[in-house]
Amino acid sequence: MNWTRRDFLSASALAAASLPLIGCATSKPQSKDTQMSAKEIAVPACNDYFCSRFGVTDEMIDKVLSKTLSKGGQWGELFFEHTSSGSVNLLDGKVSSGSASISLGMGARCVVDDQVGYAFTESLTLEDMMRAAEAAAAIAPGVNAGAVNPRQEAAFKTWYDTNYNWDGLDIARAVSLIQSINERTRAKDSSIVQVSVGLSWRQRVIMVSTSDGIRATDSQPYFVLRLSVVMQRGEEKQSNGGSIAGLDTFESITEEKIATLIDEAVADTQILFEAVKPKGGEWPIVLGAGASGILLHEAIGHGMEADFNRKEASIFATKMNQRVASDEVTIGDSGFIRGSRGALNVDDEGTPTQDTTLVENGILKSYMHDKISAKHYGVAPTGSGRRDSYKWAPLPRMRVTYMANGTHEVDELVKNVKYGIFCKKYTNGQVLIGPGDYTFYVKNGFLIEDGKITAPIKDVNIIGNGPDTLSKITMVANDQKFDCGGWTCGKDGQSMPVSLGMPSVLVSAITVGGI
Amino acid sequence: MSEFQDIASKALKTATDKGAQHALVRVARSQSLDMSWRKGKLENMTSSGESALVLDLFVDGKYGSYFTSDMRPDCIDSFIAKCIDITRLLEEDPARTLADPELYKNRSQDDIEIFDPSVEAVTPNDLIEYSKNLEALTLAHSELPILDVTIECGISQGASFTATTNGFSGERKQSSFGAYSSIVLTDGDKKPSDYAGSSARFKADLRTPQQIADEAAHFAAFKIGQKKLPSANRTLIFDRRVAAQLIRKFISPLSGMALVMKSSYFQDKIDQKLASDLLDLYDDPLLKRGASSRTFDAEGITAKRAPIFDKGSLKQYFLDTYAANKLGLKPTTGSTSNLILAPGSRGLDAMIADVKDGIYVTGLLGGNQDNVRGDFSHGIVGVAIENGKLTTPVSEMNITGNHNDLWKRLSEVGNDLRSDSSTRIPSIRIDDVAVSGS
Numbered sequence: 001m002n003w004t005r006r007d008f009l010s011a012s013a014l015a016a017a018s019l020p021l022i023g024c025a026t027s028k029p030q031s032k033d034t035q036m037s038a039k040e041i042a043v044p045a046c047n048d049y050f051c052s053r054f055g056v057t058d059e060m061i062d063k064v065l066s067k068t069l070s071k072g073g074q075w076g077e078l079f080f081e082h083t084s085s086g087s088v089n090l091l092d093g094k095v096s097s098g099s100a101s102i103s104l105g106m107g108a109r110c111v112v113d114d115q116v117g118y119a120f121t122e123s124l125t126l127e128d129m130m131r132a133a134e135a136a137a138a139i140a141p142g143v144n145a146g147a148v149n150p151r152q153e154a155a156f157k158t159w160y161d162t163n164y165n166w167d168g169l170d171i172a173r174a175v176s177l178i179q180s181i182n183e184r185t186r187a188k189d190s191s192i193v194q195v196s197v198g199l200s201w202r203q204r205v206i207m208v209s210t211s212d213g214i215r216a217t218d219s220q221p222y223f224v225l226r227l228s229v230v231m232q233r234g235e236e237k238q239s240n241g242g243s244i245a246g247l248d249t250f251e252s253i254t255e256e257k258i259a260t261l262i263d264e265a266v267a268d269t270q271i272l273f274e275a276v277k278p279k280g281g282e283w284p285i286v287l288g289a290g291a292s293g294i295l296l297h298e299a300i301g302h303g304m305e306a307d308f309n310r311k312e313a314s315i316f317a318t319k320m321n322q323r324v325a326s327d328e329v330t331i332g333d334s335g336f337i338r339g340s341r342g343a344l345n346v347d348d349e350g351t352p353t354q355d356t357t358l359v360e361n362g363i364l365k366s367y368m369h370d371k372i373s374a375k376h377y378g379v380a381p382t383g384s385g386r387r388d389s390y391k392w393a394p395l396p397r398m399r400v401t402y403m404a405n406g407t408h409e410v411d412e413l414v415k416n417v418k419y420g421i422f423c424k425k426y427t428n429g430q431v432l433i434g435p436g437d438y439t440f441y442v443k444n445g446f447l448i449e450d451g452k453i454t455a456p457i458k459d460v461n462i463i464g465n466g467p468d469t470l471s472k473i474t475m476v477a478n479d480q481k482f483d484c485g486g487w488t489c490g491k492d493g494q495s496m497p498v499s500l501g502m503p504s505v506l507v508s509a510i511t512v513g514g515i
Numbered sequence: 516m517s518e519f520q521d522i523a524s525k526a527l528k529t530a531t532d533k534g535a536q537h538a539l540v541r542v543a544r545s546q547s548l549d550m551s552w553r554k555g556k557l558e559n560m561t562s563s564g565e566s567a568l569v570l571d572l573f574v575d576g577k578y579g580s581y582f583t584s585d586m587r588p589d590c591i592d593s594f595i596a597k598c599i600d601i602t603r604l605l606e607e608d609p610a611r612t613l614a615d616p617e618l619y620k621n622r623s624q625d626d627i628e629i630f631d632p633s634v635e636a637v638t639p640n641d642l643i644e645y646s647k648n649l650e651a652l653t654l655a656h657s658e659l660p661i662l663d664v665t666i667e668c669g670i671s672q673g674a675s676f677t678a679t680t681n682g683f684s685g686e687r688k689q690s691s692f693g694a695y696s697s698i699v700l701t702d703g704d705k706k707p708s709d710y711a712g713s714s715a716r717f718k719a720d721l722r723t724p725q726q727i728a729d730e731a732a733h734f735a736a737f738k739i740g741q742k743k744l745p746s747a748n749r750t751l752i753f754d755r756r757v758a759a760q761l762i763r764k765f766i767s768p769l770s771g772m773a774l775v776m777k778s779s780y781f782q783d784k785i786d787q788k789l790a791s792d793l794l795d796l797y798d799d800p801l802l803k804r805g806a807s808s809r810t811f812d813a814e815g816i817t818a819k820r821a822p823i824f825d826k827g828s829l830k831q832y833f834l835d836t837y838a839a840n841k842l843g844l845k846p847t848t849g850s851t852s853n854l855i856l857a858p859g860s861r862g863l864d865a866m867i868a869d870v871k872d873g874i875y876v877t878g879l880l881g882g883n884q885d886n887v888r889g890d891f892s893h894g895i896v897g898v899a900i901e902n903g904k905l906t907t908p909v910s911e912m913n914i915t916g917n918h919n920d921l922w923k924r925l926s927e928v929g930n931d932l933r934s935d936s937s938t939r940i941p942s943i944r945i946d947d948v949a950v951s952g953s
Contacts (some may be wrong), residue, residue, distance in 0.1 A: 075636065086601070091775065091776070092841065095605050096605065096610070096611060098578075098596070100601055101583060103583070103584045114558065115557055115558060116559045117559075118558075119563065121564065122566055122585070136562075174554070193777050239885070280746045281952070311663055312663065313663055315705060318704075322943060324709075339569055363572045430880055430881030430882075432896075434699055435706065435707045435910065437880060439881030439882035439894040440881065441881065458890070459888075461881060461883070461893055461894055461915070463894040505912030511952060513882075513915040514913075514915055
């Protein structure tokens with residue numbers, strides 16, 4: 001579905017700024033314990049952010065919320081967002097472009113059961129906010145105005161530094177960082193003919209205020225450092241890349257992470273010169289630890305977002321509490337992975353986030369809910385209500401989708417394969433929610449022949465069916481890794497930063513593109 | 516427009532006063548109303564108003580691009596000051612310049628008809644009535660095991676004004692109308708879905724609700740009882756909506772950025788024959804009522820009709836000023852507008868009737884490509900063709916190949932090109948494609 005209300009503004013000079021799904025360098029596996037060490041209950045730093053900067057008082061909020069309910073809405077919500085983004089980009093040896101952008105707006109939502117009225121404004125004057133509230137209210141044709149309840153500030157644990165501000169970054173430091181990455185990368189291999197490096201950041205401050213008493217504020221420090229490499233040997237060229245992303249500080253981009261990014265980007269390009277195409281057909285597949293979490297994202301994650309199930313449009317809609325995989329398979333979706341690109345303190349509806357178990361020892365346990373689907377199913381929301389920006393109403397979305405460790409060594413998995421594929425690095429994925437058919441694109445991998453890893457492979461699409469693949473996971477290794485790359489998930493036109501994690505697994509058969 | 520001109524000229528003045536030698540500014544505003552309708556009621560209605568100030572700054576030989584939606588005058592001033600500070604911290608690059616003013620000349624003065632004034636009269640109730648009708652027409656397809664129907668429709672309008680410090684100014688006003696019908700079916704455990712829709716600059720150009728409903732049902736019917744076929748090389752007929760996607764993927768490395776990155780299989784290939792004679796592809800920005808029609812591009816360069824492939828020979832890259840400067844070539848334009856593939860003489864049915872063992876491809880699923888080498892792999896869904904007849908619906912299959920030889924096997928272009936898309940591409944036939952399945 002191509003037509004969108006954003007067609008017009010996106011024809012601007014910034015249209016080229018979309019984030020590609022580049023596979024990424026993985027850092028050393030973190031232990032689950034360190035990821036789970038949250039800071040104690042936060043006192044958010046931005047309580048009065050929108051009041052002091054933009055003059056939005058609680059009195060105004062009450063008036064505008066009342067307006068959203070003036071036609072009989074059951075509950076109303078105001079979502080304030082102020083985003084400062086920037087980037088510096090190096091191409092052909094020069095940091096020859098930079099960018100900065102500011103977006104400020106408020107989205108008003110009026111909800112009646114599963115019906116949603118939504119309107120937004122980019123001006124935070126009372127008059128403009130009242131106009132937006134009135135447009136949102138129109139979804140409810142009734143006359144009985146709902147009441148605005150007293151608000152209570154939501155308390156939650158923090159999984160990133162809410163006091164950090166990328167907007168205060170010294171640009172000169174960013175420039176010298178990407179210059180040095182360029183030089184170090186080029187020094188690795190004399191066949192490198194082109195390098196591009198970009199650092200982009202997005203400081204996102206949000207405030208949610210609802211008629212049912214929620215008030216939450218958060219400040220989210222997003223960044224992505226991206227490296228791509230082109231090599232030429234004789235007539236033949238190959239390219240590849242990697243990224244480091246997360247919600248973290250400039251200082252979190254440590255020397256160790258940079259060295260890994262450079263080494264892997266160069267090595268993953270070099271190996272492409274030797275890569276072959278596998279035979280097309282159904283083969284066993286070993287998915288390497290880390291980025292292979294893309295399997296979970298596509299094969300089960302989207303199908304477990306409760307909006308699809310509420311409409312009975314997901315293949316998982318009728319499978320709750322049923323067995324979907326072997327005992328060894330436990331899958332979750334969590335905001336609790338410190339510093340990860342899918343980390344989240346509180347969702348865009350003001351619900352503190354969770355570590356939600358989707359599949360426990362093979363049994364389907366819970367969908368991912370926003371407030372609307374949670375009410376539909378009579379359960380608590382899972383902190384999964386996320387939105388691209390104030391221009392959109394929230395939807396159930398993933399955060400960090402992961403699989404828990406199994407008991408096998410990765411070598412055992414490979415030994416079990418006569419002819420098959422070992423997948424390492426990915427650049428794209430997609431799923432059809434209803435039938436459950438999904439794909440992901442393998443940029444780097446290897447053939448497995450007679451239980452041994454042999455020739456490198458590249459550029460093959462893997463296509464499978466979600467429930468079918470889950471039922472064919474026959475072995476799970478004990479080497480769980482979280483990926484640190486710049487993954488962006490698109491759904492209904494909304495882009496969302498997410499992440500992935502996984503131990504190595506063996507799937508007994510999936511269709512591999514080949515010749 | 517005078518308000519836009521005012522903001523733009525103030526921004527240009529502020530930028531030059533504070534130290535920029537050159538700048539481009541665009542002021543844009545848009546409004547839209549979208550709704551989704553399901554089970555006889557409104558599911559979601561969104562009304563929006565957006566504005567943007569876009570600024571390209573050239574300061575002491577350095578370049579930055581900037582954007583803000585916060586249009587309060589004092590905020591614009593402090594924003595510009597900050598942007599100039601940021602730009603100063605970057606590196607000089609002589610390739611970063613505004614477009615050559617010569618390229619602003621001879622702009623078409625014809626009305627390309629991209630604004631339909633009737634958009635202003637559309638009310639939420641109009642969209643509700645439209646949705647009800649489209650829903651009823653879709654549900655009337657009782658031959659299908661329909662589980663769910665969702666209707667989406669919307670309108671939008673926008674206006675912008677662009678000016679540069681080297682003499683360009685131009686304004687634009689445009690409208691769009693769109694409607695989609697999506698069907699979810701029950702097929703055992705599976706819930707396959709498909710959709711059809713239409714979008715147009717003018718309301719009168721939208722296909723009728725009956726046509727949209729029938730097409731959605733037509734494609735959804737192909738999703739029942741999908742099976743995987745054995746791996747083999749086959750003749751594929753790509754439906755026009757898939758052909759358009761596939762051609763967009765093929766030509767994406769024609770972009771200046773891909774060439775500058777040395778990541779393009781089109782590098783040094785101008786005037787070489789890279790595809791079958793049937794690939795007559797051109798870009799026509801001046802098409803009346805075209806979805807991507809324009810008289811000037813993002814830099815202000817005058818838009819003109821241009822051949823991309825002439826009988827399979829590559830004729831043009833998409834180069835903005837920066838890419839052209841880097842490559843030592845002349846700028847063309849940085850982006851595609853309306854892509855048109857010259858149609859053939861026969862319809863889809865006749866094309867299918869000729870195929871002994873093949874697949875009629877109705878959708879692509881995921882996949883990707885290597886822009887340096889041209890290797891690609893994508894999932895497909897469609898229907899098997901046996902002895903000229905559509906038989907078993909297929910899914911969970913991949914096509915794999917290389918764009919450098921795929922398009923040499925383009926063996927027929929249909930006559931079913933449609934006007935309600937910016938990619939006006941008919942159905943196509945490509946022979947001998949590696950398809951993997953079971």
